[in-house]
Amino acid sequence: xxxxxxxxxxxxxxxxxxxxxxxxxxxxxxxxxxxxxxxxxxxxxxxxxxxxxxxxxxxxxxxxxxxxxxxxxxxxxxxxxxxxxxxxxxxxxxxxxxxxxxxxxxxxxxxxxxxxxxxxxxxxxxxxxxxxxxxxxxxxxxxxxxxxxxxxxxxxxxxxxxxxxxxxxxxxxxxxxxxxxxxxxxxxxxxxxxxxxxxxxxx
Amino acid sequence: xxxxxxxxxxxxxxxxxxxxxxxxxxxxxxxxxxxxxxxxxxxxxxxxxxxxxxxxxxxxxxxxxxxxxxxxxxxxxxxxxxxxxxxxxxxxxxxxxxxxxxxxxxxxxxxxxxxxxxxxxxxxxxxxxxxxxxxxxxxxxxxxxxxxxxxxxxxxxxxxxxxxxxxxxxxxxxxxxxxxxxxxxxxxxxxxxxxxxxxxxxxxxxxxxxxxxxxxxxxxxxxxxxxxxxxxxxxxxxxxxxxxxxxxxxxxxxxxxxxxxxxxxxxxxxxxxxxxxxxxxxxxxxxxxxxxxxxxxxxxxxxxxxxxxxxxxxxxxxxxxxxxxxxxxxxxxxxxxxxxxxxxxxxxxxxxxxxxxxxxxxxxxxxxxxxxxxxxxxxxxxxxxxxxxxxxxxxxxxxxxxxxxxxxxxxxxxxxxxxxxxxxxxxxxxxxxxxxxxxxxxxxxxxxxxxxxxxxxxxxxxxxxxxxxxxxxxx
Ligand code: SF4
Numbered sequence: 306x307x308x309x310x311x312x313x314x315x316x317x318x319x320x321x322x323x324x325x326x327x328x329x330x331x332x333x334x335x336x337x338x339x340x341x342x343x344x345x346x347x348x349x350x351x352x353x354x355x356x357x358x359x360x361x362x363x364x365x366x367x368x369x370x371x372x373x374x375x376x377x378x379x380x381x382x383x384x385x386x387x388x389x390x391x392x393x394x395x396x397x398x399x400x401x402x403x404x405x406x407x408x409x410x411x412x413x414x415x416x417x418x419x420x421x422x423x424x425x426x427x428x429x430x431x432x433x434x435x436x437x438x439x440x441x442x443x444x445x446x447x448x449x450x451x452x453x454x455x456x457x458x459x460x461x462x463x464x465x466x467x468x469x470x471x472x473x474x475x476x477x478x479x480x481x482x483x484x485x486x487x488x489x490x491x492x493x494x495x496x497x498x499x500x501x502x503x504x505x506x507x508x
Numbered sequence: 509x510x511x512x513x514x515x516x517x518x519x520x521x522x523x524x525x526x527x528x529x530x531x532x533x534x535x536x537x538x539x540x541x542x543x544x545x546x547x548x549x550x551x552x553x554x555x556x557x558x559x560x561x562x563x564x565x566x567x568x569x570x571x572x573x574x575x576x577x578x579x580x581x582x583x584x585x586x587x588x589x590x591x592x593x594x595x596x597x598x599x600x601x602x603x604x605x606x607x608x609x610x611x612x613x614x615x616x617x618x619x620x621x622x623x624x625x626x627x628x629x630x631x632x633x634x635x636x637x638x639x640x641x642x643x644x645x646x647x648x649x650x651x652x653x654x655x656x657x658x659x660x661x662x663x664x665x666x667x668x669x670x671x672x673x674x675x676x677x678x679x680x681x682x683x684x685x686x687x688x689x690x691x692x693x694x695x696x697x698x699x700x701x702x703x704x705x706x707x708x709x710x711x712x713x714x715x716x717x718x719x720x721x722x723x724x725x726x727x728x729x730x731x732x733x734x735x736x737x738x739x740x741x742x743x744x745x746x747x748x749x750x751x752x753x754x755x756x757x758x759x760x761x762x763x764x765x766x767x768x769x770x771x772x773x774x775x776x777x778x779x780x781x782x783x784x785x786x787x788x789x790x791x792x793x794x795x796x797x798x799x800x801x802x803x804x805x806x807x808x809x810x811x812x813x814x815x816x817x818x819x820x821x822x823x824x825x826x827x828x829x830x831x832x833x834x835x836x837x838x839x840x841x842x843x844x845x846x847x848x849x850x851x852x853x854x855x856x857x858x859x860x861x862x863x864x865x866x867x868x869x870x871x872x873x874x875x876x877x878x879x880x881x882x883x884x885x886x887x888x889x890x891x892x893x894x895x896x897x898x899x900x901x902x903x904x905x906x907x908x909x910x911x912x913x914x915x916x917x918x919x920x921x922x923x924x925x926x927x928x929x930x931x932x933x934x935x936x937x938x939x940x941x942x943x944x945x946x947x948x949x950x951x952x953x954x955x956x957x958x959x960x961x962x963x964x965x966x967x968x969x970x971x972x973x974x975x976x977x978x979x980x981x982x983x
Pocket of ligand 1: 573574622623624643645861862863921922925926943944
């Protein structure tokens, strides 16, 4: 896992609440057995017409949105299915962080596992970002993980919460699988001390 | 005196391998890991790259359900898979299970089915367990008093390699449903009403425990319908305390404990329900006696209303963001605020999914459809949740009822629930579906979904339009 300390970049705004993972990446893109090709399916139905041509008025297709690395979206972002293809698709497209008033639990977990930063801000900060983007879509913001803050160009800044362990892992490039594997003695001790609740799944 | 604890507290605490600290989350032991073809391939790739084994293949079970076709078998008894990507994905699961020693219910085999249907059916889902799967509707298994939740693919790899997960302790929310449900009101209507009232984000960060007289009165299959849609209410898990209804359902199933082990299990299960005086972080309530059959009109499961209701007006929404969401949803659905849905023409009826594809759902639907016909121009798909359900239904002759009515009787799987296999709702068409998500494009690009109970779905099939099921039911 790569280390992350801060992200500075332009953002795009998708001012829609409850964006579900079927919008982020439709199920027909989930037939891959690796992580390739997912960026193509990102927000597919909103980005493309039925004939495959881009919808010019969708925000990601607008010239000023090109090169943005941060997505700002309405509350309850990532609700719905547990597909980790959602953060994979967002990252594949070039996003490094998503800012929203709040995230669905499974999406937040999945994003953190992949180094896509879920930045939870208050509604007021969210609204400020929405209007900043309206005024000037080339505005840049800075997200600093160490201080857990988002800073707007005029110096205003908002703090965001993050699980301390996830933060530690992101800042230091620590791999959670490695952390769990190191728990082997405790896992073995747990198994030795508890009767199995599932004896076997083999018939 | 010991501190009173909730059902959740008891299960959580009995699965702690490493306590949560200020710096690190808890390490939680997982009793049962269910996997399917869609969310597992990249996890096995990670295992191979790191040279890891599956720690407990004997606590892991795989099935094929999402990308599988539900088309009838060929003369050789095999269900043909045509989509090359699906073939590759299913083949990959088979290879992975063979390489790592994981039991697999292959497509078309006697026990194959939707992952959340087969666990309970096999008696693997039991009270007091921790159960995970790379699938958000794992919440279904909570109906048995288990802590069951969906995980992403990175976490699937964690569980495969270590049988554990890194978890922060969630908060608890009691969802108390009192009162006797009115005529024609099913478990599906109860959960749709909860989500309509409290919203799709209400349960974020929480585990639901459903309590109250209306919940206690439900059968196991009805409880599964309720817990299934906890995730639509924002909660990763939903649970119901085990009781005699639970124990009776499990007894005698293939993987249920037997003999002395059964007695021991029973004693332990009886200690699980929430203690008197235990507290939840939050409580929400619903009076089931006030409910009518429900239907959704919008593009998230919270956009629901009584079947005879009217679509809300923008000014009735709580805030500008919700107004915009309503506007966007109605544009997608091509519906207008203030209109009723009763009588609205429909094109497809989908009876299936891990929410409502069990034998009791099929019995209810067949009972209503018997001697009646699916309206001209309406396609009705009846998709049993598993091969076991399918066999049971056929033994009871239910498939004949569906066929005689003009509905399609299909093989087991997720089918039209998610628009990933061949079963889809065409663009612009309206479907009444017994599944759990009405998101834009969920049932196929451009598809428009009304979520409802099996009886409401059948009523719509008969009339070719959204209809009140109560006129077809005997009081
Ligand atoms: S039936 Fe639908 S909701 Fe259930 S597991 Fe399958 S795709 Fe998911």
